[in-house]
Amino acid sequence: MIGLHPEGAKKPIMRAYSIASPSWDEKLDFYSIKVEDGPLTSHLQKIEVGDEVILAKKSVGTLVLDALLPGKRLWMFSTGTGIAPFASLIRDPDTYDRYDEVILTHTCREASELIYGQELVASLVNDPLVGDLVDGKLKHITSLTREDHPIKGRITTLLENGKLFEAAGTSILNPNDDRVMICGSMDMINDTKALVETFGLTEGSNSNPAEFVVEKAFVG
Numbered sequence: 001m002i003g004l005h006p007e008g009a010k011k012p013i014m015r016a017y018s019i020a021s022p023s024w025d026e027k028l029d030f031y032s033i034k035v036e037d038g039p040l041t042s043h044l045q046k047i048e049v050g051d052e053v054i055l056a057k058k059s060v061g062t063l064v065l066d067a068l069l070p071g072k073r074l075w076m077f078s079t080g081t082g083i084a085p086f087a088s089l090i091r092d093p094d095t096y097d098r099y100d101e102v103i104l105t106h107t108c109r110e111a112s113e114l115i116y117g118q119e120l121v122a123s124l125v126n127d128p129l130v131g132d133l134v135d136g137k138l139k140h141i142t143s144l145t146r147e148d149h150p151i152k153g154r155i156t157t158l159l160e161n162g163k164l165f166e167a168a169g170t171s172i173l174n175p176n177d178d179r180v181m182i183c184g185s186m187d188m189i190n191d192t193k194a195l196v197e198t199f200g201l202t203e204g205s206n207s208n209p210a211e212f213v214v215e216k217a218f219v220g
């Protein structure tokens, strides 16, 4: 949870955000949309160096590698700001130790929303910790739903029509090899989760690791 206590407000405004920086990093990155009249982001987008930001002491979440059984391939399905937790995981060497292949998908409405992920992935070859690991192991697949793009369509559509597997150069999902993490809006999660289940994957947790996990991307 992060938040602010705007001047004149009775109490702080707190919202759940995913930490986008890797677990080893000394600084914390957050990735957010800006909502003009949003209770938090209308203030958050105006903060300056030296301003106070409130950070909850404990971080919680279900998108952890320990909630997944070992496998060959890790898929990370994200929409919009749902890429944030994966921005963290793709910078963590542990991710590449556990899987032969890591595939990050990011689906947005418009091309401008893809830039954060595209710049981050492009920067990884020069990353001192994962630079050597990402080469040939990390694939980044982007799709758009409201503008032209080489791959068009929601992640659910791409899973259904097989275009996702064509783009990734893989076979379809199977419970032996594939592990999946899903992060987006509640509707995206529910719909994507239902489809992933049709491939025979089951939901895992820290106490009962299995083949996929989900997390809601909170916004505004």
Ligand code: A2P
Pocket: 079, 080, 107, 108, 109, 144, 145, 146, 154, 155, 156, 184, 185, 187, 188, 189, 191, 192
């Ligand atoms: P679409 O443009 O067809 O609504 P949002 O900003 O609303 O969270 O959307 C981010 C991306 O997620 C958009 O590309 C949007 O597609 C897509 N999306 C929205 N709802 C779902 C859903 N239920 N399942 C899969 N993708 C979704």
